[in-house]
Amino acid sequence: MCAQSRAERDSDAPGGSAAERVPEPARTVLDGPEMQRALTRIAHEVLERTKGGADVTLLGIPSRGVPLAARLAERIERVEGRTVPQGSLDITMYRDDLRLAPARALGRTEIPPEGVDGRLVVLVDDVLFSGRTVRAALDALNDIGRPRAVQLAILVDRGHRELPIRADYVGKNLPTSLRETVTVQLSEYDGTDAVLLGPAKPRAGAESPAAEEA
Amino acid sequence: MRHLLSAGDLTRDEALLVLDTAAELAQVSGRSVKKLPTLRGRTVVNLFYEDSTRTRTSFELAAKRLSADVVNFSAKGSSVSKGESLKDTALTLQAMGADGVVVRHSASGAAHRLAEWVDGSVLNAGDGTHEHPTQALLDVYTMRERLGRLDGLRVAIVGDVLHSRVARSNVLLLHTLGAEVTLVAPPTLVPVSVHTWPCSVSYDLDAVLPKSDVVMLLRVQAERMHDAFFPTAREYSRRYGLDGERFARMQDDAIVMHPGPMVRGMEISAEVADSARSTVNEQVANGVSVRMAVLYLLLGGS
Numbered sequence: 289m290c291a292q293s294r295a296e297r298d299s300d301a302p303g304g305s306a307a308e309r310v311p312e313p314a315r316t317v318l319d320g321p322e323m324q325r326a327l328t329r330i331a332h333e334v335l336e337r338t339k340g341g342a343d344v345t346l347l348g349i350p351s352r353g354v355p356l357a358a359r360l361a362e363r364i365e366r367v368e369g370r371t372v373p374q375g376s377l378d379i380t381m382y383r384d385d386l387r388l389a390p391a392r393a394l395g396r397t398e399i400p401p402e403g404v405d406g407r408l409v410v411l412v413d414d415v416l417f418s419g420r421t422v423r424a425a426l427d428a429l430n431d432i433g434r435p436r437a438v439q440l441a442i443l444v445d446r447g448h449r450e451l452p453i454r455a456d457y458v459g460k461n462l463p464t465s466l467r468e469t470v471t472v473q474l475s476e477y478d479g480t481d482a483v484l485l486g487p488a489k490p491r492a493g494a495e496s497p498a499a500e501e502a
Numbered sequence: 503m504r505h506l507l508s509a510g511d512l513t514r515d516e517a518l519l520v521l522d523t524a525a526e527l528a529q530v531s532g533r534s535v536k537k538l539p540t541l542r543g544r545t546v547v548n549l550f551y552e553d554s555t556r557t558r559t560s561f562e563l564a565a566k567r568l569s570a571d572v573v574n575f576s577a578k579g580s581s582v583s584k585g586e587s588l589k590d591t592a593l594t595l596q597a598m599g600a601d602g603v604v605v606r607h608s609a610s611g612a613a614h615r616l617a618e619w620v621d622g623s624v625l626n627a628g629d630g631t632h633e634h635p636t637q638a639l640l641d642v643y644t645m646r647e648r649l650g651r652l653d654g655l656r657v658a659i660v661g662d663v664l665h666s667r668v669a670r671s672n673v674l675l676l677h678t679l680g681a682e683v684t685l686v687a688p689p690t691l692v693p694v695s696v697h698t699w700p701c702s703v704s705y706d707l708d709a710v711l712p713k714s715d716v717v718m719l720l721r722v723q724a725e726r727m728h729d730a731f732f733p734t735a736r737e738y739s740r741r742y743g744l745d746g747e748r749f750a751r752m753q754d755d756a757i758v759m760h761p762g763p764m765v766r767g768m769e770i771s772a773e774v775a776d777s778a779r780s781t782v783n784e785q786v787a788n789g790v791s792v793r794m795a796v797l798y799l800l801l802g803g804s
Binding site: 378381382386387388389390391392393394395396397427431432433 | 529534804
């Protein structure tokens, strides 16, 4: 019954410039101000594509997607002067790799009171990798209601899709090799905003994208 | 952790993980599609050697909400009535590929024995007068929902402690989670070994009542009594039953719990059972969420 939580994901998280703590150097590919600008651009793109975003609901995928959705909502509000419903959608129970690891602790699911029926739902996550998380999120959403449309906003697209899924809004396209790791740090969790590109962690046999995948 | 046999096996972190998972899964009960795909293709066998309404249906519903296949097996109308032993029955179920076995048996320790024989996870749904861990988990979940905390909570468990598996599981789990438990019962209905339990004992309900945040009443299990434990039902009810007059002397925000089935007029009066501070029906609803959490944590991973 041990919950293998997000420990791996957060292993090089704690405070300050994590680049110095990681034994092998991890390169910063997106720093704080760049991340802010990327999010501001995505917020504008969402408004443009949805013609003002009147029926937009932002749902972040735990853990890093949730604060990203909150930041997008805040920016959209600043531009349009209207509040955007936002929440979180946990996908743990819909994962396709549940049987490959001990049971995981669940994240929070908070659907705004308006629900998702007839809304334009924008899913928000930090990294888009294999696409399996997004597949699970679509399944989860399907059990909650019937949105008018679903779009995907992502901070970093690192490629290597295993499913026919693409993002509608991308903060940064980051060509990577499968051996590299992408770590997103957000001030809400890690005390700093950055996207780091590092070499693969030496874990035998596990190319497991679980920690970074989106 | 592979099995859930005793509430005492759970560490504080494991118990809190079950409660937090249950709190998330409780949302599923409020959705239009009350189903998750998590245990698709897994088989859960409900092996019930004793009568049960609440626990069996609760486990069945929990497993179905997680998309598991559920096989119900009750001793009546099965090969057990032809003389088949628990072990042979278990091996039969094993051969059919059960991933999880939920077992209720009149013999204390039945679940432990079963866990030695089968490969899947064993969930104790009540073994004799020993333990009923999921009941304790749902009781604790209900306390946390209602009162917002467990640490330092003063819980009185009143009634037939001697024959109660609920009492033992609750004492162990509440102790792990930092609550203070007082057992209240006539001396004849307190187990001999109670000094080894992490709780205090009182014979006087009226003294304990005003100092309790939670009063949990237990049914007098007449079917397990082969002796005279108290003179008359009326006398028991006068001294250990929760009636309106005693209820009025409880703290304003204290809650009344009962694992069911209730005998109204014996351990609890109808007016108390139906009051807004009685959590009897909430406990049943929370039972499904808690059992979903336990099934997920035991069967959901590798």
